[in-house]
Amino acid sequence: MSAAILIDITRCIGCEECVLACKEENDLGPDRLRKGQEAVDGLSATRFSTILRKPDDHFVRQQCRHCLEPACVSACLVGAMQKTPEGAVVYDSELCMGCRYCLVACPYGIPRYEWDEAAPLVRKCHLCHHRVVEGREPACVESCPEDALLFGERDQLLAEAHRRIADNPDTYVNHVYGETEVGGTSVLYLSDISLGFLGWAENLGEGDLPHLTWASLKKVPGVIVGMGGLMGAIYWVVNRRMKMAARAADGGAGMDVAAPMDGAGSPETAATDAEATASTTESQESGDDDD
DSSP, X not given: OXXXXXXXXXXXXXXXXXXXXXXXXXXXOSOOOOTTOSSOOSOXXXXXXXXXXXXXXXXXXXXXXXXXXXXXXXXXXXXXXXEOTTSOEEEOTTTOOXXXXXXXXXXXXXXXXXXXXXXXXXXXXXTXXXXXXXXXXXXHHHHOTTOOEEEEEHHHHHHXXXXXXXXXXXXXXXXXXXXXXXXXXXXXXXXXXXXXXGTOOTTOOSSOSHHHHHHHHTTHHHHHHHHHHHHHXXXXXXXXXXXXXXXXHHHHHHHHHHSOSTTTTSHHHXXXXXXXXXXXXXXXXXXXXXX
C-alpha cells in the first residue's frame, strides 16, 4: 500500500483541528514562542503541521510531503531517515548523529531541529505511520470536519484530484501539486491559488533529488577515511615529539642534579685534593720520626 493524503485547500476553513489532533497524537506539548513572536504559526519541533493564513481567506496546510524519492533519506549518513513501504518517511532518533543534513537536503524545508534541548532531535510529520500500519487514517485526516483532507492509495487520490479539476475548471489551478515535482510526493495538493510559497518553485523540476545528493555523499567515506588517516598521522608525530621532549627534559634534570657545584668533582679539583692529602700524610710521618 502506497498511502497518501490529498489536501484540498478550497475546503479548508482554518479551524486547526488537524493541527491539534496531530499534537495530541504525537504528544508534542505546547508550542514555544520565540523572542518577538506572538503566536506560533509555522512548523516547529512541537508542531508537525500548521495552517498558513493567506489573503482572501485562503488557509493552506503545511506538513512533510513524504517524497516518493526523499532527499532527506539519501542525505542521511546513518539511515535515521527511512522511506517505508506504506509511503511515510519516518525518523529513528536512536540512529541519528545530529548532522542535520536532512534539513539542508529537503527541497521543501520541512524538518525541524530541537534547538532548545540538551540532546536535540530532528522532528517532522511521519504520516502517523503507527496508525497507517494498523489500517487507520492519520489523526489529522480523521479530525478534519470539512473533508479537506482525504486519505487513501496515491493512484486513487490522483484520479480523484484530476476528476475535481475537470469538474470544476474555474475553481482549481489546473495542476496537482506533488504529482510529479522532484519525483512526486505522498502528500498532494489541490488549490485555487499558486502554492509556490510552500516550496514548489517553478524550477523545482520533476527529477528526483537523491541522485544529486548521492553524487556528493558517495565521496564521504573516502573523505572520512582520508581525513582519519591524516589526523592519526599528525597525532602520532605530535605525540612522539612531545614524548621525546619530555625524555630530554627528564635527562637534563638528572644531569643537573648530579652535576658538581663550584667545580667540585672536576678532574683538576680531584688532582689538587690528592696532592693536598699526600702532603698532609708526609708531614704527619715526618713528625712521627722526629718524636
